[in-house]
Amino acid sequence: MEPAETLELQCALAWPPVTGERLGNWWLRAADGFTGRANSALAIGDPGLPLAGALDRVCDFAHSHGLDPMVQTVKGGALEPALADLGWAPNVAHEAGHEVSVLLGPPGGPAETSRILEEPTFGWWELCAGTSEPSEAARHVLTTAPALGYGVAEVGTETVGAVRGAVVDDVVHVSRLAVLPAYRRKGLAVDLMAAAGAWGAARGATRCALQVSVTNAPALALYERLGFTEHHRYRYWVPAAASCEDRSS
Template identity: 85%
Template sequence: MEPAETLELQCALAWPPVTGRWLGTWWFRAAGGFTGRANTALAIGDPGVPVTEALERVCEFAHSHGLEPAVQAVQHGPVERALAARGWVPNVAHEAGHEVSVLVGPLGGPAETARILGEPTPGWWELCAGTTEPSEAQRHVLTTAPALGYGVVEAGTETVGAVRAAVVDDVLHVSRLAVAPAYRRKGLAADLMAAAGAWAGARGATRCALQVSVANAPALALYHRLGFTEHHRYRYWVPATPACEDRSP
């Protein structure tokens, strides 16, 4: 099994920010506030400077993009210990859940009704982003990656299921899996996963990875049924006031 940091980077490359900056192997990210993953510093490995200085730069970068400073770190890893020692705390107020399980599993396939498109449709946007008019940040994050596919299940002219599939190296990264309420518990989520797996396998992927809040019990149950297991967890951390004040004039 590869280190958690390796898989974290592959997942991050499948979910690119609008603006990014590297500090050693730490990646500062900003995307107009659209998702925690695209608006935090991915703190893996060595920033190349003392951690205290690295965190000061995290704060400066976040403030320069109108964001509250936050760090994404592998749970129980050395970065978490360094964060705690410098007055940072887990962001328990994070709306989508501050503790996330990273799961790995088989590609699956073939699909019965789901198919993978080369471009997102209005119905895909509606299910995956909650709008048919995505913001610049939403459009960038969701339509940028080395290889992308947009999974859909359609009932007549209506899109009733959707998923985003991205391939980085040999990993299929799945996100934004959604099924319209009236069509749930009909196997559409599993079929979307199968379609994504078959599509990714044809593009060199050998396994699948995804990220789910530990509080999302229905999603975790679905993925466990599909053969996924937990690889590791990460958490979002924020500075305790006034450890990271905005110093801009």
């Protein structure tokens, strides 16, 4: 099995921030607060300077972009004890869940009715971003990647389900799967996953990656039925207030 760090880097490229800065092998990211992944420091590998100094840079970068500092780590990795020693702690208050399961499975497909579009529609935006008029940051994150497809399930002229697919190397990264409440339990989520998988396979993907909060039991059960298994988990960490003062002003 490949290292967790390798898969994390592939997933990160499928979810690019508006602004990024490299710190050694770390990636400092900002996207006006749209999602934790795009607004945290991906702490993979060597930052090129002692950890305390690297975390100071993380804090300064975040504050300069109006963000609360946050670090994304592989759970159980060597970095986590060192973070704890420096006063950082898991961000248990993170709205979308601070601990995330990264799943791998087969691309799947073909779909029965869902289709993949080259451009997002108003209906796709409504389901995947919660609005047909997304912020510039949300638009950037969701429409920037090496190869992108926008999956929709439709009933008549209404978009009732949607999903995002992004291919990086041999992985199709699937995200933002959503189905309107009135149309759930009708197989649409499975069909959207099949559409995204088949689309990715046609572009060289041999496996599908998903990132799901460990508290999202229904989603985890769905993906288990589709043949996905957990590869690793990641967590978000935040500093004690006194150890990360805002020096941007």
